[in-house]
Amino acid sequence: MISRSNRYERWDGSQEPLGRDAEDLFDRLAEDLFQGGDFDYALHRLMSRGWRDRQGHKLPGFEEMLERLRQKRLQQLKRYNLNDVFGNIREKLNDILRRERQGINDRLEQAPESAKRVLQKITKKKLQELDRLPDDVGGTIRQLNDYEFMDEGAAQAFQQLMEELKQQVSQTYFKNMTRTMQQLRPEHLGEIKEMMKALNQMLRDRLEGVPPKFEQFMQRFGHFFGPNPPKTLDELIQHLERQMAQMESLMESLSPEMRQQMQDLLASTLSDPELQEQMAELAAQLELLSPRQGLGSRYAFYGSESLPLQEALSLMERLQGIEELEAALREGYQGRQLTPEQSAQLQQLLGNDARQAADQMSELASQLERKGYVQRGRRGMELTPRGMRRIGQKALRDLYTRLKRDRFGDHPISVRGLGSERSDETKVYEFGDAFNLNVEQTLMNALRREGPREPIRLKTDDFEVFRSEFSAQSATVLMIDM
Structure with missing residues (x-):
């Protein structure tokens, strides 16, 4: 049986906050590029809409956060008036x-x-x-x-x-x-x-x-x-x-x-x-x-609640803080991070999920830049040669994944079954499967059924075999337009 161990350590600032999610997000950006447009526009659109992380949690985008801030400001304007500050x-x-x-x-x-x-x-x-x-x-x-x-x-x-x-x-x-x-x-x-x-x-x-x-x-x-x-x-x-x-x-x-x-x-x-x-x-x-x-x-202001002078000045401070947050979020498209004070204010106004999303989205562009996928140019974020190769690899991977099942070939696809390459995954043996027996798992199945006693008696349902990967075959054609 293959065992897995997890190791946890205190955050020291060197770990990537997005981890594997950054790779997944880059692949989503690549899908947008396949539809046309440049990388900076694709990144802008992703940050505007937000995304779901690997746990399925929806992170709000900058567009949603800006709209929620606008609603917060509108609530203040609808509630108060300045007709009697004195x-x-x-x-x-x-x-x-x-x-x-x-x-x-x-x-x-x-x-x-x-x-x-x-x-x-x-x-x-x-x-x-x-x-x-x-x-x-x-x-x-x-x-x-x-x-x-x-x-x-x-x-x-x-x-x-x-x-x-x-x-x-x-x-x-x-x-x-x-x-x-x-x-x-x-x-x-x-x-x-x-x-x-x-x-x-x-x-x-x-x-x-x-x-x-x-x-x-x-x-x-x-x-x-x-x-x-x-x-x-x-x-x-x-x-x-x-x-x-x-x-x-x-x-x-x-x-x-x-x-x-x-x-x-x-x-x-x-x-x-x-x-x-x-x-x-x-x-x-x-x-x-x-x-x-x-x-x-x-x-x-067009509300019904009057404010004295000191509270009116405090209200101006709150409204100004909302405007500063809006400006900071717009700058987040360029990878500029919020200050600690702005992050705390965003959490106070919109909740902890908005703060986490803003921090992660502000970090996204910088993290992709550190990985060497993008660089900052005169027109915004631009792909590097490494980023282009990564997109090309994704294109080929998606292409071979969609190929029909064919005879044995040389390109892996994400379909399991009869094939030439053994995978690390196992399954209960069925008639017609290649008999690549996983001995350890087979014996463990028998022990679970019979209990720890000798001799170990095997039944057909105990047999567990390794899966095989399908491979698809394709041809590469070089075409020259004369």
């Missing part, structure tokens, strides 16, 4: 104004008679200022920044609201930074502006071809960037671009009136002129370093 801010402002008015009235009522006449003039002026506040959120905040509150509770509530808004606005540029950056407190403002100046200087150096002093920058300002700071200037630039694109998407998706309110809100929140100048310079230099060409997409 709703919670407006509610807090209204509550602050109610407290201030109530505080003014309480102060006037509690004042002694000797001071009431003077206090009435002051409170009247304060109430007139409140009455003249504009209706939009940004304008209200801008004027309240210069307003002296009479009610201490209203003043504290307004300062807390400003801290929240500063945190949200700062995350537009510096998400995942430490609380120091997010709160923009007066005692930290000077250091923040120094950090912005140094950051802009690094970007200017990059534009002018001067090596940027990124290590020195991180030694001085690394505490701003939280527990996982960027390791290179390119990582920092990519992060800043992504954050700015989220705000750009939000601005583009708002109505013109709400867009103006958002601009007023940003200007009111970052009221320091020097900091505003540094922010504007940062945006301009990022545009020069990596022209975004409208990286922030405009989304048409």
Whole structure:
């Protein structure tokens, strides 16, 4: 009896993830080539449609994954709207104004008679200022920044609201930074502006071809960037671009009136002129370093669920992540693999099967290239001489497989029966079979039937013989068109 052993070992990065499947997939690509077309087109079509692995499991293709991502994006657009992103801010402002008015009235009522006449003039002026506040959120905040509150509770509530808004606005540029950056407190403002100046200087150096002093920058300002700071200037630039694109998407998706309110809100929140100048310079230099060409997409929301500002920014982040995944999957046709972050996001959105399929399809082109079957040319993936020979071998193998059973010849086909070559497969003996007896298997059949005893008695049903392979015969003809 022939025994088989299987050996398992830990993945060390050197094993081929597709294994024998890569050979099978190359044969499928060859079948497409037989129908016409080039290899790059055949590979593109296979990756688009997906395939079944050797266990029969269907792996989704890039086309299916892209469609599922489009549906995910559509679900968000159908669910939400941006008609009231300032709703919670407006509610807090209204509550602050109610407290201030109530505080003014309480102060006037509690004042002694000797001071009431003077206090009435002051409170009247304060109430007139409140009455003249504009209706939009940004304008209200801008004027309240210069307003002296009479009610201490209203003043504290307004300062807390400003801290929240500063945190949200700062995350537009510096998400995942430490609380120091997010709160923009007066005692930290000077250091923040120094950090912005140094950051802009690094970007200017990059534009002018001067090596940027990124290590020195991180030694001085690394505490701003939280527990996982960027390791290179390119990582920092990519992060800043992504954050700015989220705000750009939000601005583009708002109505013109709400867009103006958002601009007023940003200007009111970052009221320091020097900091505003540094922010504007940062945006301009990022545009020069990596022209975004409208990286922030405009989304048409038509759902019924309103979102506050912070959740709207988070939604833009999710939608932008979907778009980046779509772009990465399209690049997968050229064998470009997803980053670990993109793979994790794909798994979160579409499930583990999509992640495995994307990883395998991205690896497929590279694996065929390593095997020497294809190479990257100016027009995409092209067959190498070795790949052409492999396709030729498949063509001949398929040809001889389809030949009719004939007399004994020299070409193997996949039909079993009477022939000239003995195979390793066995079968129960039938009348007419060549008596190529497998002695071991015959004795084992008798032992299974009779049990371990002596003597071993054989019956006709115990005999097991080796199969024979058919061979087909063909002729090769060389034809010359004169």
